[in-house]
Amino acid sequence: MRRLLMHSPxxxxxxxxxxxxxxTVFPLMVLLLYPPPNRGFWIDFSVALGFIALAVMALQFVxxxxxxxxxxxxxxxxxxxxxxxxxxxAFFMVLAHxxxxxxxxxxxxxxxxxxxxxxxxxxxxxxxxxxLAMVVTTIWRKPLKIPYEPWRASHTVLAVLAVxxxxxxxxxxxxxxxxxxxxxxxxxxxxxxxxxxIYVRLxxxxxxxxxxxxxxxxxxxxxxxxxLALRPIGHSxxxxxxxxFSWLTLNITPFSMREHPFxxxxxxxxxxxxxxGIKAIGDFTKRIKDYKPGTMAYLDGPYGVFxxxxxxxxxxxVLIAGGVGITPIYxxxxxxxxxxxxxxxxxxxxxxxxxxxTYREEIETLKEKLDLIVxxxxxxxxxxxxxxxxxxxxxxxxxxxxxHRGSRHYFVCAAPxxxxxxERALFELEVPVTNVHMEHxxxx
Numbered sequence: 001m002r003r004l005l006m007h008s009p010x011x012x013x014x015x016x017x018x019x020x021x022x023x024t025v026f027p028l029m030v031l032l033l034y035p036p037p038n039r040g041f042w043i044d045f046s047v048a049l050g051f052i053a054l055a056v057m058a059l060q061f062v063x064x065x066x067x068x069x070x071x072x073x074x075x076x077x078x079x080x081x082x083x084x085x086x087x088x089x090a091f092f093m094v095l096a097h098x099x100x101x102x103x104x105x106x107x108x109x110x111x112x113x114x115x116x117x118x119x120x121x122x123x124x125x126x127x128x129x130x131x132l133a134m135v136v137t138t139i140w141r142k143p144l145k146i147p148y149e150p151w152r153a154s155h156t157v158l159a160v161l162a163v164x165x166x167x168x169x170x171x172x173x174x175x176x177x178x179x180x181x182x183x184x185x186x187x188x189x190x191x192x193x194x195x196x197x198i199y200v201r202l203x204x205x206x207x208x209x210x211x212x213x214x215x216x217x218x219x220x221x222x223x224x225x226x227x228l229a230l231r232p233i234g235h236s237x238x239x240x241x242x243x244x245f246s247w248l249t250l251n252i253t254p255f256s257m258r259e260h261p262f263x264x265x266x267x268x269x270x271x272x273x274x275x276x277g278i279k280a281i282g283d284f285t286k287r288i289k290d291y292k293p294g295t296m297a298y299l300d301g302p303y304g305v306f307x308x309x310x311x312x313x314x315x316x317x318v319l320i321a322g323g324v325g326i327t328p329i330y331x332x333x334x335x336x337x338x339x340x341x342x343x344x345x346x347x348x349x350x351x352x353x354x355x356x357x358t359y360r361e362e363i364e365t366l367k368e369k370l371d372l373i374v375x376x377x378x379x380x381x382x383x384x385x386x387x388x389x390x391x392x393x394x395x396x397x398x399x400x401x402x403x404h405r406g407s408r409h410y411f412v413c414a415a416p417x418x419x420x421x422x423e424r425a426l427f428e429l430e431v432p433v434t435n436v437h438m439e440h441x442x443x444x
Contacts, residue, residue, distance in 0.1 A: 024055045030185055039175075046100035047175075053093035054170065056086055057131075057163050061193040065200050066303065075305040076261075077440040084138065091135050094128055094166075120172035127165035134158040149258050156197060163193060205254035208298045211235045215250075215295040216273065218288065223356040225324055226288045227265065228276045230297050237271030238302065240264055241309040242335035243328040243411070243439070246301025248276065251291060254298045260284055263328035263413075263439070264302070265359075268309075268335045274299070277327035277358065306411060306439040308332050315407040316344035316371075320392060320422055322414025323351060323358075328439055329413055330359050337369040345370055346400060346408075350377040350392050350418065354385070375400055392418065394425035405431045413439040 028051050063083040066076065101108050111121040134155060137144065141151050167190045171183065213230040221227055228248075231237075240246075247259040266275035280286045306328055308317055319329045326349060333345065351357045357376060366372055377388045377396065388396060402408055410431060412422050419438055426436055 020059065023059060024052060028052055028055070030182065040104065042100055042104045046097050046104075049093040049100075050097040050166075051170070053090040053097065054163070054166050055189070056090040056093075057159075057166065058189050058193040060087060060090075060159065061163075061196040065196040066300070068303075076303050087138075088135060091131055094131055098124070098128075118172075120169050123165040123172065124169040127162045127169060130158045130161040130165070134162060149256075152257055156201065160194065160197060163190065201257070202255070204300065205257075208249070208254040208300055211298070213237075213274070213297040213299055215291055215293050215297060217293055218291060220289070221277065221358045222360060223279065223323065223351065223358040224281075225277050225279045225327075225358045228262075228278055228288055228291075229266075230274050230276075230299070231272065232274075237274060238299075239271050240268045240274075240302035241304075241307040242268040242331040243307035243309075244268070244302040244304040245328065246274075246276075246299045246303065249298040249300075251295050251297070254300075259298075259300065261303075263304075263331065265327045265331050266334065267338050268331065269338060277324060277330065279324035304328075304439070306413065306437055308336070308409065308411070311409045314343070314409045316346070316402075318346045318348070318401055318408050318410045320348045320410065320412045320414070321350070322392070322418040323356070325413035325415070325439070326358050327413075329411060330362070332411070333363070333366050333370065333372065337366050340369075342371065345372045346375070346402075347372065348375045348377065348392055348396070348400060350379070350414065353378055353380045354382065373400075392422055392425075394428055397422070397425050398429055401429070401431075405429060406435060408435065410436045411439070412436065416440070 028048055060083055063079050063086075098108075098111075111117050112125075114122060114125055117125070137146060137151060137158075138155065141148075167186065170186070212233045214233050216229045216231045219227040219229070243263070245261050245263040247261050249256070249259045252258055262276040262278055264274055265277035266273060278285050278288050280288065308314070311317075317332075319332065321329045329347065333347070336343075336345065347363070349357065349363075354376075357363075363374060367374065375388060375396075377390065377392055378385060379390065381387070381389045390396075401410075410426060412419050414422070419440070423436065423438065427433070
């Protein structure tokens with residue numbers, strides 16, 4: 001029973017949440033050992049907010065370091081969403097910390113006079129401004145039209161400034177970090193965070209550099225999608241769980257931090273040729289077709305929990321795709337066919353028109369190798385089309401999904417609007433929430 005619980009994705013995910021909360025609160029609890037003289041509830045509360053915010057900020061480096069053991073419990077998309085929300089919470093804690101001090105002790109307002117303020121106050125001011133700039137440029141990056149690569153580099157610099165100067169401020173204040181061992185404890189937390197930055201920005205790219213790939217071929221597909229096929233050079237590549245993705249660096253050094261996440265479209269059991277289905281919709285993706293065979297590439301992966309591998313005891317699967325969202329789902333079907341999986345698969349595939357159905361011939365071939373039912377849903381159907389039209393809504397899902405909803409696991413990959421609609425429809429049809437799995441495109 002204990003072994004079964006420890007292998008349950010829900011149980012493992014819950015344990016990571018408990019660990020996160022414990023790590024966040026533990027340093028504050030330590031500070032309460034041998035505390036300074038009581039300075040009043042509101043001042044102590046203000047200081048507590050500051051230390052909790054500092055701990056949360058330090059943990060942000062863990063959330064973004066792509067630690068496999070953590071990522072495999074949630075998926076990077078969920079971790080990045082959690083990272084964004086907890087960063088905003090920490091930011092408001094940082095703002096509340098001085099505001100409470102100013103209200104309770106108005107004399108501390110003189111600390112805002114930056115040229116004449118002591119170093120500890122100057123460090124706090126710069127750290128807060130860096131944190132504010134980081135939050136603003138993240139939330140409004142697209143409206144401000146900040147390119148991804150410069151934003152990512154500045155985000156790292158601002159994060160290091162915010163955490164480093166925030167910690168320096170706490171050290172110089174000294175009231176709660178007056179004992180040497182407390183300083184050592186907090187220094188360890190900060191150093192681990194900074195090490196993760198070094199690992200992600202320097203060590204991991206160096207490791208990727210030692211395992212290069214080369215573009216073998218680039219093939220056009222329907223729906224303005226291109227198949228990018230890579231072959232490992234001097235190493236055996238990697239196997240992956242069908243449905244997962246990797247961060248791709250193409251034609252530049254991995255130290256440049258110009259990487260893009262794409263789902264693999266090939267079989268998870270063929271490490272000697274890894275394929276990606278890439279739709280030409282952005283500056284980078286529109287140039288995919290122009291790269292030549294022989295171009296160097298690097299892969300950081302595999303990542304993701306959008307995979308049927310985690311549910312080996314499921315009676316079958318319902319796969320719902322929209323547009324290029326077919327990419328990870330095609331990998332799932334292809335791998336299942338090669339493994340001679342005898343479970344039933346239902347694929348509901350929405351596309352603008354018949355000519356936009358990516359991997360159409362390949363999917364029809366897979367029907368001969370799998371217990372596979374395919375439902376195409378077209379928004380713009382030709383006159384003699386006899387299939388379904390419109391959108392994947394509750395009515396259509398109720399028509400095709402099994403009567404015993406909980407006997408299947410449901411995988412949905414599409415544009416955000418379609419995924420939201422499908423998620424609501426599945427909920428209304430009483431599909432268990434734990435059986436619904438979503439793959440989000442935008443990880444930036």
